[in-house]
Amino acid sequence: xxxxxxxVFVVDDDEGMRQSLKNLIGSVGLRVEAxxxxxxxxxxxxxDVPGCxxxxxxxxxxxxx
Amino acid sequence: MTASIAHxxxxxxxxxxxxxxxxxxxxxxQAPNLDEARKSARLIITxxxxxxxxxxxxxxxxxxxxxxxxxxDINETILEVIALARSExxxxxxxxxTQLSKEVPLVLGDRIQLQQVILNLIINAIEAMxxxxxxxxxxxxxxxxxxxxxxxxxxxxxxxxLDPESLDQLFTAFYTTKPQGMGMGLAISRSIIxxxxxxxxxxxxxxRGATFQFTLPADAERVP
Numbered sequence: 001x002x003x004x005x006x007x008v009f010v011v012d013d014d015e016g017m018r019q020s021l022k023n024l025i026g027s028v029g030l031r032v033e034a035x036x037x038x039x040x041x042x043x044x045x046x047x048d049v050p051g052c053x054x055x056x057x058x059x060x061x062x063x064x065x
Numbered sequence: 066m067t068a069s070i071a072h073x074x075x076x077x078x079x080x081x082x083x084x085x086x087x088x089x090x091x092x093x094x095q096a097p098n099l100d101e102a103r104k105s106a107r108l109i110i111t112x113x114x115x116x117x118x119x120x121x122x123x124x125x126x127x128x129x130x131x132x133x134x135x136x137x138d139i140n141e142t143i144l145e146v147i148a149l150a151r152s153e154x155x156x157x158x159x160x161x162x163t164q165l166s167k168e169v170p171l172v173l174g175d176r177i178q179l180q181q182v183i184l185n186l187i188i189n190a191i192e193a194m195x196x197x198x199x200x201x202x203x204x205x206x207x208x209x210x211x212x213x214x215x216x217x218x219x220x221x222x223x224x225x226x227l228d229p230e231s232l233d234q235l236f237t238a239f240y241t242t243k244p245q246g247m248g249m250g251l252a253i254s255r256s257i258i259x260x261x262x263x264x265x266x267x268x269x270x271x272x273r274g275a276t277f278q279f280t281l282p283a284d285a286e287r288v289p
Binding site (some may be wrong): 014016017019020021023024026027028 | 076077079080083084086087088091101105108111115
């Protein structure tokens with residue numbers, strides 16, 4: 001099963017919010033990778049595993065293409 | 066401005082809820098993870114402090130004391146705000162006109178605070194008109210000498226107007242008709258005008274739209 005490797009990606013510029021989401025998702029046993037900006041997320045080497053993305057809707061920086 | 070304040074306050078509150086939920090989960094089960102639970106509780110404290118700091122900043126903004134007292138030409142004060150609001154008006158396809166009387170006396174007041182009030186009224190008007198489909202989008206900012214030799218500033222729009230029953234509530238803190246609003250703008254504006262010895266009120270226009278106007282007493286030392 002690949003479930004154990006599944007990653008939840010969190011992108012939020014607010015440090016408190018980012019940390020709390022990481023804590024909450026981590027507390028149910030999921031792996032979490034958190035990023036402060038869309039840029040940081042795009043630059044990161046994403047592992048080839050099942051995942052989902054939790055994205056802040058009001059992020060500064062990168063606009064939609 | 067109010068939308069961003071609401072967002073700022075919501076962030077730490079959301080973080081409190083997340084961290085508290087996580088804390089309960091770390092404590093649940095056969096082998097509670099006390100380290101993580103403790104860490105969560107500490108994060109809640111940090112978030113709580115952050116929320117109260119933000120509220121403290123809003124309070125300091127509302128009760129910014131003591132206001133500066135400058136001798137002001139209200140027309141200049143208005144024109145500086147219009148320069149700021151012009152692009153916002155253009156983006157919303159609102160035609161922005163001024164009708165400034167040369168007869169107005171100088172007033173004594175805090176330029177920045179009064180500009181915040183005028184800007185708030187202008188932005189409210191633009192937002193109100195952006196909500197209407199067709200019809201003219203006209204915004205007129207005027208100044209005049211009022212009955213008691215002071216200054217009268219009026220911001221008149223051609224938006225959907227005001228519900229007569231809500232006229233009293235408009236200036237109450239946390240009352241808002243905007244989906245993203247926090248209901249602070251007019252409440253703060255009224256407290257600023259009253260601190261300057263003036264009055265701020267609203268009327269529905271006869272045909273369409275609303276007019277918000279305020280008075281300020283003339284600068285007693287400079288009355289000709």
